[in-house]
Amino acid sequence: MNYADRYILISPFARVFNKINWRFGREYECSGHNSENLHDILKPGMILLSHKKYELTNVFIKGYWTHTSIIISDEELVEATGNGVEKKLIEEVISNTDDYIFLKPLFCNENGMQKASNFVVDVVGYPYNFSFRQYTRSFYCSELIYWAYFRSIKLNGDNNNYYKIIREFLGEDIIMPQHFIESEDLWEVVKN
Secondary structure, three states: HHHHHHHHHHHHHHHHOOOOOOOOOOOOOOOEEEEHHHHHOOOOOOOOOOEOOOOHHHOOOOOOOOOOEEEOOOEEEEEEEEEEEEEHHHHHHEEEEEEEEEEEOOOHHHHHHHHHHHHHHHHHOOOOOOOOOOOOOOOOOHHHHHHHHHHHHHHHHHOOOHHHHHHHHOOOOOOOOHHHHHHHOOOEEEEE
């Protein structure tokens, strides 16, 4: 049984797991972080990888980075959480995390990045993909990002090699946030 099959078996419990943490009032390490200096470096289409300590979902998500979202402006991002696909303030998301890093795609220009961010704005309000099966009308966090870039590159008709790499990434397995940082040929670290 592969990892995706095991995860699908626990998907009925994912809604509950998503809410369990053992933070017990401990402050987030990035709480009160001043994000003013980020406005100059953030571009629509960049992604935010984040990590929260003391959450049960960390047990089931491989790797250090356990969540990802996509920047849509210098102040806002879109993410898929248990509440569905939502638009939020970057500062709010960073303040409620213990660690974060920004990545920029190497496989497209700012126009392609903008297209990807436009795609995620169009699906704000869609439900969360608790089944973790692809091609449903719902998204989990890292699936949302790869879906947006897959569409952006496919519709642009360029960077065919990257299209193939991303298409392979969208195979049958679950796309984990950690996969972004491990894909050095696709993403570069911008701020950490």
